[in-house]
Amino acid sequence: MVQLTRIYTRGGDKGLTSLGDGRRVRKHDLRVQAYGTVDEANAAIGLVRLHTKRDRKTDAILARIQNDLFDLGADLCTPETGRKAQGALRIVDAQVERLEQEIDRLNAGLAPLKSFILPGGTAASAHLHLARTVARRAERDITLLMTRETVNPAALRYANRLSDLLFVLARHCNARGKRDVLWVPGATR
Numbered sequence: 001m002v003q004l005t006r007i008y009t010r011g012g013d014k015g016l017t018s019l020g021d022g023r024r025v026r027k028h029d030l031r032v033q034a035y036g037t038v039d040e041a042n043a044a045i046g047l048v049r050l051h052t053k054r055d056r057k058t059d060a061i062l063a064r065i066q067n068d069l070f071d072l073g074a075d076l077c078t079p080e081t082g083r084k085a086q087g088a089l090r091i092v093d094a095q096v097e098r099l100e101q102e103i104d105r106l107n108a109g110l111a112p113l114k115s116f117i118l119p120g121g122t123a124a125s126a127h128l129h130l131a132r133t134v135a136r137r138a139e140r141d142i143t144l145l146m147t148r149e150t151v152n153p154a155a156l157r158y159a160n161r162l163s164d165l166l167f168v169l170a171r172h173c174n175a176r177g178k179r180d181v182l183w184v185p186g187a188t189r
Contacts, residue, residue, distance in 0.1 A: 020078030111177035128170035
């Protein structure tokens with residue numbers, strides 16, 4: 001476990017931060033950007049959970065995802081090569097497979113899609129759509145990082161499946177799709 005006794009260190013006052021292997025990089029480094037966006041997705045899921053306490057199954061899924069997102073952040077924070085790479089915490093295929101199983105189980109109970117969905121409906125659904133868009137941005141940040149450095153392929157797969165699961169959960173929280181807000185092409189012309 002991590003033990004934090006001091007919240008500020010002044011180490012970032014010159015625009016640098018430390019990676020998991022101790023290397024100092026700029027705060028706008030692609031790796032920092034990627035795990036920073038993962039952290040933002042986690043915060044958005046925290047907001048969703050304010051609206052899912054009565055749905056214990058959904059809340060439990062989101063709690064597991066929040067923990068996984070810290071794993072994903074730790075994975076991205078520690079480069080695949082170099083110091084501390086061996087033994088670093090990494091996303092594993094079992095975590096991706098669990099997301100796939102949850103997507104399949106939840107999607108089986110949803111009304112078929114007849115149009116694209118606008119973010120909305122219930123508060124939980126609207127917040128899930130926001131979390132989904134942040135997860136998609138994290139995925140883009142990871143793919144950009146992958147153009148320059150080696151990244152655990154399971155990390156990208158996890159981010160990809162996560163946004164899919166958040167979409168399905170948003171529909172689930174909209175009375176299993178019955179309260180989805182559908183896009184009507186050209187309706188406001």
